[in-house]
């Protein structure tokens with residue numbers, strides 16, 4: 001293997017990861033995937049084991065197969081075989097219609113040999129009645145966009161999900177960037193899949209996949225994953241339990257400079273905003289008496305421009321006038 005291939009592919013086989021041999025054959029023959037990618041080789045054994053997993057890896061590293069293969073591995077082994085009338089076993093949440101179709105098409109290929117496992121999709125912009133009819137017949141692995149899923153969870157009584165075992169957030173960062181935080185919280189509540197809800201813990205496995213990590217993704221991981229394994233992290237590590245502490249580099253003389261920090265579970269609503277902070281961004285705030293604001297601001301700016309004379313300084317100014325602050 002070339003160096004580039006070594007950076008992408010693992011030096012093991014799909015079979016060695018514990019996947020069913022006919023599924024591995026399907027991956028090789030129908031999809032032309034000879035060996036797993038690195039992310040697949042790391043994630044598949046954990047996902048097969050039933051652990052909650054957070055996969056943080058760049059786009060195009062093969063995350064889709066990393067979660068679909070273990071699910072199919074387990075589902076095709078059910079004895080007696082699963083039937084359409086058993087309803088939905090796995091739910092894959094995706095941010096966009098395009099990704100919905102993409103995952104559905106991969107599913108169709110992977111399930112070629114396992115005709116009794118039925119793939120399906122529901123997504124915004126499609127005909128609701130037709131979707132209802134498909135849900136009534138039964139879809140074993142359902143790919144969905146958040147808004148439309150929530151709609152059916154609330155309004156389609158024939159949508160059977162009592163056997164739901166897997167809940168997957170694919171491209172979680174984009175789901176949240178697109179403003180689906182509120183829908184995700186409602187979905188977790190309706191499916192009883194919040195970490196705090198112990199009723200379904202025995203059989204539910206939640207998986208979260210994301211190309212980037214930010215406050216909101218950590219927050220979603222915190223509320224939906226229980227004792228997760230994190231896969232694909234090298235230099236950056238996720239500290240789901242840990243506060244995000246921003247650096248304390250700047251202290252203006254005589255002023256009270258504090259860092260801003262957030263604890264994910266204190267801010268579940270922060271899933272609903274529409275921002276993500278670049279990792280290199282340093283935020284600070286300064287508490288000063290009202291009358292000294294201008295003087296302090298000028299002294300901070302003077303200090304910044306003098307210290308960083310050769311660098312570009314970008315100024316975003318927000319004044320907070322609040323009697324409760």
Ligand SMILES: Nc1ncnc2c1ncn2[C@@H]1O[C@H](COP(=O)(O)OP(=O)(O)OP(=O)(O)O)[C@@H](O)[C@H]1O
Pocket residue numbers: 032033034035036037040057058059060061062063064065171211
């Ligand atoms: N083991 C493999 N061998 C060869 N190609 C693979 C393998 N696994 C996945 N691929 C291919 O790599 C490409 C990227 O895979 P995939 O879409 O699953 O990545 P991803 O990490 O999920 O990306 P995204 O973040 O965009 O969802 C796809 O074209 C897929 O067919």
